[in-house]
Amino acid sequence: MSATLMRTVPALRGALRSGVAKPAAALASTSFVRGKATLPDLPYDYGALEPYISGKIMELHHKKHHQTYVTGLNSALETIASGDPVAAAKAAPLLNFHGGGHINHSLFWENLAPASREGGGEPDGALAKSIKEDFGGFDTLRKQVNTALAGIQGSGWAWLVKDKNSGTLSVVTRPNQDPVSGPYVPLLGIDAWEHAYYLQYENRKAEYFDAIWNVINWKTVASRFEKA
Template sequence: MRVLPRSFSAVPSKSFVLPDLPYDYAALEPAVSGEIMTIHHTKHHQTYVTNLNAAYEKMLDAQAKGNIDAVIALQGAIKFNGGGHVNHSIFWQNLCPVSEGGGVLQQGPLSDAITAEFGSLDALQTKFNATTAAIQGSGWGWLGYDKVAGKLKIATCANQDPLQHTHGLVPLLGIDVWEHAYYLQYKNVRPEYLKQIWGIINWKDVECRYLAAK
Protein backbone atom coordinates (compact mmCIF):
# COMPACT_ATOMS: atom_id res chain seq x y z
CA MET A 1 0.00 0.00 0.00
CA ARG A 2 1.58 3.30 -1.10
CA VAL A 3 0.08 6.50 0.27
CA LEU A 4 3.13 8.77 0.63
CA PRO A 5 4.48 10.62 -2.42
CA ARG A 6 7.33 9.00 -4.32
CA SER A 7 9.38 12.14 -3.77
CA PHE A 8 9.28 11.64 0.01
CA SER A 9 12.79 11.13 1.38
CA ALA A 10 13.49 10.02 4.93
CA VAL A 11 15.76 12.08 7.11
CA PRO A 12 19.11 10.28 7.45
CA SER A 13 19.10 8.27 10.61
CA LYS A 14 21.41 8.66 13.57
CA SER A 15 22.00 5.47 15.48
CA PHE A 16 20.98 5.16 19.11
CA VAL A 17 23.85 4.09 21.33
CA LEU A 18 24.26 2.28 24.62
CA PRO A 19 25.16 4.87 27.28
CA ASP A 20 28.15 4.32 29.50
CA LEU A 21 27.44 3.70 33.17
CA PRO A 22 28.60 6.46 35.55
CA TYR A 23 30.05 3.81 37.89
CA ASP A 24 31.70 0.38 37.77
CA TYR A 25 29.53 -2.71 37.42
CA ALA A 26 30.33 -3.84 40.97
CA ALA A 27 29.89 -0.38 42.50
CA LEU A 28 26.28 -0.97 43.55
CA GLU A 29 27.00 -4.09 45.60
CA PRO A 30 25.66 -5.50 47.83
CA ALA A 31 22.28 -4.09 46.75
CA VAL A 32 22.75 -5.18 43.13
CA SER A 33 25.54 -7.56 42.17
CA GLY A 34 28.19 -6.79 39.61
CA GLU A 35 27.12 -9.87 37.65
CA ILE A 36 23.57 -8.57 37.31
CA MET A 37 24.74 -5.09 36.34
CA THR A 38 27.10 -6.45 33.70
CA ILE A 39 24.47 -8.65 32.08
CA HIS A 40 21.72 -6.06 32.46
CA HIS A 41 23.74 -3.31 30.78
CA THR A 42 25.84 -5.12 28.17
CA LYS A 43 23.26 -7.73 27.17
CA HIS A 44 19.71 -6.59 27.91
CA HIS A 45 20.04 -2.85 27.35
CA GLN A 46 22.34 -3.42 24.38
CA THR A 47 19.72 -5.69 22.83
CA TYR A 48 17.08 -2.96 23.12
CA VAL A 49 19.45 -0.51 21.42
CA THR A 50 20.35 -2.95 18.65
CA ASN A 51 16.72 -3.84 17.95
CA LEU A 52 15.62 -0.21 18.12
CA ASN A 53 18.18 0.79 15.51
CA ALA A 54 17.13 -2.08 13.26
CA ALA A 55 13.42 -1.24 13.53
CA TYR A 56 14.06 2.47 13.07
CA GLU A 57 16.12 1.89 9.92
CA LYS A 58 13.35 -0.29 8.52
CA MET A 59 10.79 2.40 9.31
CA LEU A 60 12.82 5.08 7.54
CA ASP A 61 13.13 2.82 4.52
CA ALA A 62 9.40 2.11 4.57
CA GLN A 63 8.65 5.83 4.82
CA ALA A 64 10.94 6.58 1.89
CA LYS A 65 9.09 3.97 -0.16
CA GLY A 66 5.68 5.19 0.98
CA ASN A 67 4.88 1.80 2.51
CA ILE A 68 2.46 2.81 5.27
CA ASP A 69 1.61 -0.82 6.10
CA ALA A 70 5.25 -1.49 6.99
CA VAL A 71 5.48 1.76 8.96
CA ILE A 72 2.47 0.75 11.06
CA ALA A 73 3.75 -2.80 11.52
CA LEU A 74 7.05 -1.49 12.94
CA GLN A 75 5.49 0.71 15.62
CA GLY A 76 5.29 -2.11 18.17
CA ALA A 77 9.00 -2.90 17.88
CA ILE A 78 9.92 0.77 18.09
CA LYS A 79 7.74 1.32 21.15
CA PHE A 80 9.05 -1.76 22.96
CA ASN A 81 12.73 -1.34 22.19
CA GLY A 82 12.62 2.45 22.31
CA GLY A 83 10.90 2.25 25.68
CA GLY A 84 13.53 -0.20 26.88
CA HIS A 85 16.28 2.17 25.82
CA VAL A 86 14.67 5.24 27.40
CA ASN A 87 13.71 3.47 30.63
CA HIS A 88 17.13 1.92 31.20
CA SER A 89 18.94 5.15 30.36
CA ILE A 90 17.02 6.82 33.19
CA PHE A 91 17.46 3.83 35.50
CA TRP A 92 21.27 3.88 35.35
CA GLN A 93 21.33 7.56 36.25
CA ASN A 94 18.83 6.98 39.07
CA LEU A 95 21.33 4.68 40.80
CA CYS A 96 24.46 5.65 42.69
CA PRO A 97 27.04 3.87 44.87
CA VAL A 98 26.69 4.38 48.61
CA SER A 99 30.20 5.85 48.63
CA GLU A 100 28.96 8.64 46.36
CA GLY A 101 25.82 9.45 48.31
CA GLY A 102 23.53 6.67 47.14
CA GLY A 103 20.40 6.34 49.25
CA VAL A 104 20.68 9.78 50.86
CA LEU A 105 17.94 12.33 50.20
CA GLN A 106 19.08 15.78 51.26
CA GLN A 107 16.68 18.42 52.54
CA GLY A 108 15.46 20.47 49.61
CA PRO A 109 12.64 20.97 47.08
CA LEU A 110 12.24 17.26 46.35
CA SER A 111 12.18 16.17 49.99
CA ASP A 112 9.63 18.91 50.69
CA ALA A 113 7.45 17.67 47.82
CA ILE A 114 7.72 14.07 49.02
CA THR A 115 6.70 15.07 52.55
CA ALA A 116 3.79 17.14 51.23
CA GLU A 117 2.46 14.34 49.02
CA PHE A 118 3.28 11.17 50.96
CA GLY A 119 4.01 12.29 54.51
CA SER A 120 7.61 11.07 54.58
CA LEU A 121 10.25 9.30 52.53
CA ASP A 122 9.49 6.07 54.39
CA ALA A 123 5.83 6.40 53.46
CA LEU A 124 6.74 6.96 49.81
CA GLN A 125 8.95 3.89 49.80
CA THR A 126 6.28 1.74 51.43
CA LYS A 127 3.62 2.79 48.93
CA PHE A 128 6.00 2.55 45.97
CA ASN A 129 7.17 -0.94 46.95
CA ALA A 130 3.65 -2.26 47.48
CA THR A 131 2.47 -0.86 44.15
CA THR A 132 5.50 -2.04 42.20
CA ALA A 133 5.73 -5.50 43.79
CA ALA A 134 2.15 -6.10 42.65
CA ILE A 135 3.00 -5.73 38.95
CA GLN A 136 1.94 -8.90 37.17
CA GLY A 137 4.77 -10.09 34.98
CA SER A 138 7.39 -7.61 33.83
CA GLY A 139 7.35 -3.85 34.14
CA TRP A 140 8.52 -0.73 35.92
CA GLY A 141 7.63 1.21 39.03
CA TRP A 142 7.85 4.98 38.69
CA LEU A 143 7.84 8.16 40.70
CA GLY A 144 6.66 10.78 38.24
CA TYR A 145 5.65 14.41 38.18
CA ASP A 146 2.19 15.49 37.06
CA LYS A 147 2.67 18.91 35.46
CA VAL A 148 -1.05 19.63 35.35
CA ALA A 149 -1.68 18.86 39.02
CA GLY A 150 1.78 19.98 40.13
CA LYS A 151 2.17 16.81 42.20
CA LEU A 152 4.34 13.75 42.57
CA LYS A 153 2.65 10.48 41.67
CA ILE A 154 3.48 6.78 41.80
CA ALA A 155 2.66 4.76 38.70
CA THR A 156 3.50 1.45 37.07
CA CYS A 157 4.03 0.53 33.45
CA ALA A 158 3.89 -2.90 31.88
CA ASN A 159 6.79 -4.33 29.90
CA GLN A 160 8.86 -1.42 28.52
CA ASP A 161 6.03 1.07 28.08
CA PRO A 162 7.44 4.58 28.67
CA LEU A 163 5.91 6.49 31.58
CA GLN A 164 5.32 9.82 29.87
CA HIS A 165 3.43 8.31 26.95
CA THR A 166 1.47 5.91 29.18
CA HIS A 167 0.42 8.06 32.13
CA GLY A 168 1.40 11.57 31.04
CA LEU A 169 3.88 11.87 33.91
CA VAL A 170 7.43 13.17 33.69
CA PRO A 171 9.72 10.31 34.80
CA LEU A 172 11.80 11.12 37.87
CA LEU A 173 12.68 7.71 39.33
CA GLY A 174 12.20 4.33 37.71
CA ILE A 175 12.85 0.89 39.14
CA ASP A 176 13.07 -2.07 36.79
CA VAL A 177 11.19 -5.14 38.00
CA TRP A 178 11.81 -7.36 35.02
CA GLU A 179 13.31 -10.56 36.40
CA HIS A 180 16.62 -9.88 34.65
CA ALA A 181 17.07 -6.92 37.03
CA TYR A 182 17.14 -9.03 40.18
CA TYR A 183 16.56 -12.77 39.73
CA LEU A 184 20.20 -13.92 39.80
CA GLN A 185 20.53 -12.39 43.26
CA TYR A 186 17.06 -12.26 44.80
CA LYS A 187 15.45 -15.19 42.98
CA ASN A 188 11.65 -14.75 43.08
CA VAL A 189 11.65 -12.41 46.11
CA ARG A 190 10.89 -9.17 44.30
CA PRO A 191 9.91 -7.30 47.52
CA GLU A 192 13.40 -7.81 48.96
CA TYR A 193 14.99 -6.38 45.82
CA LEU A 194 12.70 -3.37 46.08
CA LYS A 195 13.61 -2.92 49.73
CA GLN A 196 17.35 -3.02 49.10
CA ILE A 197 17.49 -0.82 46.02
CA TRP A 198 16.50 2.30 47.97
CA GLY A 199 19.98 2.22 49.50
CA ILE A 200 21.54 3.07 46.12
CA ILE A 201 19.07 5.63 44.76
CA ASN A 202 20.73 8.72 43.33
CA TRP A 203 18.46 11.32 44.88
CA LYS A 204 20.53 14.14 43.42
CA ASP A 205 19.63 12.92 39.95
CA VAL A 206 15.97 12.49 40.90
CA GLU A 207 15.85 16.02 42.31
CA CYS A 208 17.45 17.45 39.16
CA ARG A 209 14.73 15.78 37.09
CA TYR A 210 12.09 17.12 39.47
CA LEU A 211 13.35 20.70 39.22
CA ALA A 212 13.60 20.45 35.43
CA ALA A 213 10.04 19.09 35.22
CA LYS A 214 8.65 21.98 37.21
Protein backbone atom coordinates (compact mmCIF):
# COMPACT_ATOMS: atom_id res chain seq x y z
CA MET A 1 0.00 0.00 0.00
CA SER A 2 1.32 3.45 -0.83
CA ALA A 3 2.60 5.71 1.94
CA THR A 4 -0.17 8.21 1.22
CA LEU A 5 -2.88 5.58 1.51
CA MET A 6 -1.29 4.19 4.69
CA ARG A 7 -1.62 7.66 6.25
CA THR A 8 -5.15 8.32 5.08
CA VAL A 9 -6.87 4.95 5.55
CA PRO A 10 -7.02 5.13 9.39
CA ALA A 11 -8.73 8.52 9.25
CA LEU A 12 -11.13 7.34 6.58
CA ARG A 13 -11.97 4.16 8.48
CA GLY A 14 -12.69 6.27 11.55
CA ALA A 15 -15.01 8.45 9.51
CA LEU A 16 -16.74 5.39 8.06
CA ARG A 17 -17.33 3.97 11.53
CA SER A 18 -18.54 7.28 12.95
CA GLY A 19 -20.60 8.53 10.01
CA VAL A 20 -22.28 11.88 10.62
CA ALA A 21 -22.31 11.24 14.36
CA LYS A 22 -18.79 12.63 14.33
CA PRO A 23 -18.86 16.44 14.21
CA ALA A 24 -18.09 17.85 10.80
CA ALA A 25 -15.36 20.02 12.30
CA ALA A 26 -13.60 16.94 13.65
CA LEU A 27 -13.87 15.21 10.30
CA ALA A 28 -12.50 18.26 8.57
CA SER A 29 -9.44 18.17 10.85
CA THR A 30 -8.36 14.68 9.76
CA SER A 31 -5.46 14.33 7.36
CA PHE A 32 -7.70 12.51 4.90
CA VAL A 33 -10.21 15.34 4.64
CA ARG A 34 -7.50 17.97 4.46
CA GLY A 35 -6.09 16.23 1.39
CA LYS A 36 -7.68 14.67 -1.64
CA ALA A 37 -8.05 11.01 -2.39
CA THR A 38 -6.29 10.17 -5.64
CA LEU A 39 -6.34 7.23 -8.01
CA PRO A 40 -3.27 5.08 -7.29
CA ASP A 41 -1.05 3.96 -10.13
CA LEU A 42 -1.00 0.25 -10.91
CA PRO A 43 2.32 -1.55 -10.30
CA TYR A 44 1.99 -3.26 -13.71
CA ASP A 45 0.58 -2.59 -17.18
CA TYR A 46 -3.11 -3.11 -17.88
CA GLY A 47 -2.38 -6.13 -20.04
CA ALA A 48 0.10 -7.71 -17.66
CA LEU A 49 -2.44 -10.05 -16.05
CA GLU A 50 -3.57 -11.65 -19.30
CA PRO A 51 -4.84 -14.21 -20.13
CA TYR A 52 -6.44 -14.44 -16.69
CA ILE A 53 -7.72 -10.85 -16.57
CA SER A 54 -7.85 -8.94 -19.83
CA GLY A 55 -6.20 -5.59 -20.33
CA LYS A 56 -9.53 -4.10 -21.36
CA ILE A 57 -11.10 -5.12 -18.05
CA MET A 58 -8.18 -3.81 -16.05
CA GLU A 59 -8.21 -0.44 -17.81
CA LEU A 60 -11.96 -0.01 -17.39
CA HIS A 61 -11.89 -1.25 -13.80
CA HIS A 62 -9.06 1.07 -12.80
CA LYS A 63 -9.57 4.23 -14.87
CA LYS A 64 -13.37 4.32 -14.78
CA HIS A 65 -14.75 2.38 -11.82
CA HIS A 66 -12.05 3.12 -9.25
CA GLN A 67 -11.89 6.73 -10.39
CA THR A 68 -15.64 7.00 -9.76
CA TYR A 69 -15.10 5.94 -6.14
CA VAL A 70 -12.29 8.46 -5.73
CA THR A 71 -14.42 11.27 -7.14
CA GLY A 72 -17.43 10.29 -5.03
CA LEU A 73 -15.34 10.02 -1.88
CA ASN A 74 -13.85 13.48 -2.29
CA SER A 75 -17.29 14.93 -2.91
CA ALA A 76 -18.76 13.22 0.17
CA LEU A 77 -15.88 14.35 2.37
CA GLU A 78 -16.25 17.95 1.22
CA THR A 79 -19.98 17.84 1.94
CA ILE A 80 -19.52 16.38 5.42
CA ALA A 81 -16.79 18.91 6.23
CA SER A 82 -19.00 21.80 5.10
CA GLY A 83 -20.82 21.96 8.43
CA ASP A 84 -24.30 21.53 6.94
CA PRO A 85 -25.90 18.75 9.05
CA VAL A 86 -28.66 18.00 6.53
CA ALA A 87 -26.23 17.68 3.64
CA ALA A 88 -23.85 15.67 5.82
CA ALA A 89 -26.60 13.19 6.70
CA LYS A 90 -27.29 12.64 3.01
CA ALA A 91 -23.57 12.26 2.27
CA ALA A 92 -22.88 9.66 4.99
CA PRO A 93 -23.98 6.62 2.93
CA LEU A 94 -21.92 7.92 -0.01
CA LEU A 95 -18.90 8.22 2.27
CA ASN A 96 -19.22 4.55 3.19
CA PHE A 97 -19.81 3.41 -0.40
CA HIS A 98 -17.18 5.48 -2.19
CA GLY A 99 -14.69 5.39 0.69
CA GLY A 100 -15.02 1.62 0.92
CA GLY A 101 -14.67 1.35 -2.85
CA HIS A 102 -11.45 3.35 -2.73
CA ILE A 103 -9.96 1.33 0.12
CA ASN A 104 -11.00 -2.02 -1.33
CA HIS A 105 -9.69 -1.34 -4.81
CA SER A 106 -6.43 0.18 -3.58
CA LEU A 107 -5.79 -3.09 -1.74
CA PHE A 108 -7.04 -5.20 -4.64
CA TRP A 109 -4.53 -3.85 -7.17
CA GLU A 110 -1.71 -4.76 -4.82
CA ASN A 111 -3.16 -8.26 -4.40
CA LEU A 112 -2.35 -8.93 -8.05
CA ALA A 113 0.81 -9.50 -10.07
CA PRO A 114 1.63 -10.97 -13.48
CA ALA A 115 1.93 -14.75 -13.51
CA SER A 116 5.37 -14.31 -15.05
CA ARG A 117 6.51 -12.44 -11.93
CA GLU A 118 5.17 -12.78 -8.39
CA GLY A 119 1.66 -13.86 -9.38
CA GLY A 120 0.18 -17.26 -8.66
CA GLY A 121 1.53 -20.27 -6.86
CA GLU A 122 1.10 -20.68 -3.13
CA PRO A 123 2.26 -18.68 -0.12
CA ASP A 124 5.16 -19.85 1.98
CA GLY A 125 6.70 -19.06 5.34
CA ALA A 126 4.63 -17.89 8.31
CA LEU A 127 1.54 -17.20 6.18
CA ALA A 128 1.55 -20.75 4.77
CA LYS A 129 1.92 -22.13 8.29
CA SER A 130 -1.04 -20.11 9.53
CA ILE A 131 -3.15 -21.20 6.54
CA LYS A 132 -2.28 -24.81 7.36
CA GLU A 133 -3.28 -24.35 11.00
CA ASP A 134 -6.55 -22.47 10.37
CA PHE A 135 -7.79 -24.09 7.15
CA GLY A 136 -5.95 -27.38 6.89
CA GLY A 137 -4.05 -26.27 3.81
CA PHE A 138 -4.00 -23.97 0.81
CA ASP A 139 -6.45 -26.01 -1.28
CA THR A 140 -9.06 -25.75 1.47
CA LEU A 141 -8.53 -22.01 1.74
CA ARG A 142 -8.98 -21.60 -2.00
CA LYS A 143 -12.19 -23.63 -1.96
CA GLN A 144 -13.59 -21.64 0.96
CA VAL A 145 -12.84 -18.32 -0.74
CA ASN A 146 -14.40 -19.45 -4.03
CA THR A 147 -17.46 -20.80 -2.22
CA ALA A 148 -17.82 -17.49 -0.38
CA LEU A 149 -17.52 -15.58 -3.67
CA ALA A 150 -20.14 -17.77 -5.34
CA GLY A 151 -22.50 -17.19 -2.42
CA ILE A 152 -22.49 -13.40 -2.69
CA GLN A 153 -25.92 -12.17 -3.74
CA GLY A 154 -25.47 -9.24 -6.07
CA SER A 155 -22.15 -7.43 -5.70
CA GLY A 156 -19.49 -7.63 -3.02
CA TRP A 157 -16.13 -8.96 -1.93
CA ALA A 158 -14.63 -12.03 -0.29
CA TRP A 159 -11.67 -11.47 2.02
CA LEU A 160 -9.01 -13.49 3.74
CA VAL A 161 -8.63 -11.70 7.07
CA LYS A 162 -6.60 -11.93 10.24
CA ASP A 163 -8.20 -11.42 13.62
CA LYS A 164 -6.13 -8.82 15.50
CA ASN A 165 -7.08 -10.36 18.84
CA SER A 166 -6.66 -14.10 18.25
CA GLY A 167 -4.27 -13.99 15.30
CA THR A 168 -6.36 -16.56 13.43
CA LEU A 169 -7.26 -16.42 9.76
CA SER A 170 -10.77 -16.66 8.34
CA VAL A 171 -12.78 -15.88 5.22
CA VAL A 172 -15.46 -13.19 5.33
CA THR A 173 -17.65 -11.49 2.74
CA ARG A 174 -18.81 -7.90 2.54
CA PRO A 175 -21.69 -6.58 0.41
CA ASN A 176 -21.27 -3.82 -2.16
CA GLN A 177 -18.19 -1.76 -1.19
CA ASP A 178 -18.41 -2.17 2.59
CA PRO A 179 -14.82 -2.27 3.90
CA VAL A 180 -13.47 -4.86 6.30
CA SER A 181 -13.75 -3.54 9.85
CA GLY A 182 -13.91 -4.59 13.49
CA PRO A 183 -11.13 -6.90 14.69
CA TYR A 184 -10.26 -8.01 11.17
CA VAL A 185 -7.26 -6.95 9.12
CA PRO A 186 -7.78 -7.50 5.36
CA LEU A 187 -5.03 -9.59 3.79
CA LEU A 188 -6.46 -10.66 0.44
CA GLY A 189 -9.61 -9.39 -1.24
CA ILE A 190 -11.28 -10.63 -4.41
CA ASP A 191 -13.75 -8.40 -6.21
CA ALA A 192 -17.01 -10.15 -7.11
CA TRP A 193 -18.60 -7.17 -8.84
CA GLU A 194 -19.53 -7.82 -12.47
CA HIS A 195 -17.26 -5.02 -13.67
CA ALA A 196 -14.29 -7.12 -12.47
CA TYR A 197 -14.94 -9.97 -14.90
CA TYR A 198 -17.99 -9.64 -17.17
CA LEU A 199 -16.30 -8.31 -20.32
CA GLN A 200 -14.17 -11.46 -20.42
CA TYR A 201 -16.09 -14.16 -18.58
CA GLU A 202 -19.67 -12.95 -19.12
CA ASN A 203 -21.94 -15.00 -16.83
CA ARG A 204 -19.23 -17.58 -16.11
CA LYS A 205 -18.08 -15.91 -12.93
CA ALA A 206 -16.88 -19.20 -11.42
CA GLU A 207 -14.21 -19.28 -14.15
CA TYR A 208 -13.05 -15.83 -13.07
CA PHE A 209 -12.92 -16.95 -9.43
CA ASP A 210 -10.68 -19.86 -10.47
CA ALA A 211 -8.53 -17.83 -12.87
CA ILE A 212 -7.64 -15.01 -10.50
CA TRP A 213 -5.61 -17.33 -8.28
CA ASN A 214 -3.03 -17.42 -11.08
CA VAL A 215 -2.24 -13.74 -10.51
CA ILE A 216 -2.47 -13.42 -6.71
CA ASN A 217 0.59 -11.64 -5.32
CA TRP A 218 1.35 -13.65 -2.19
CA LYS A 219 4.29 -11.41 -1.40
CA THR A 220 2.00 -8.46 -0.62
CA VAL A 221 -0.49 -10.71 1.21
CA ALA A 222 2.33 -12.08 3.38
CA SER A 223 3.55 -8.56 4.10
CA ARG A 224 0.11 -7.55 5.40
CA PHE A 225 -0.06 -10.75 7.44
CA GLU A 226 3.25 -10.01 9.13
CA LYS A 227 2.30 -6.40 9.90
CA ALA A 228 -1.23 -7.20 11.17
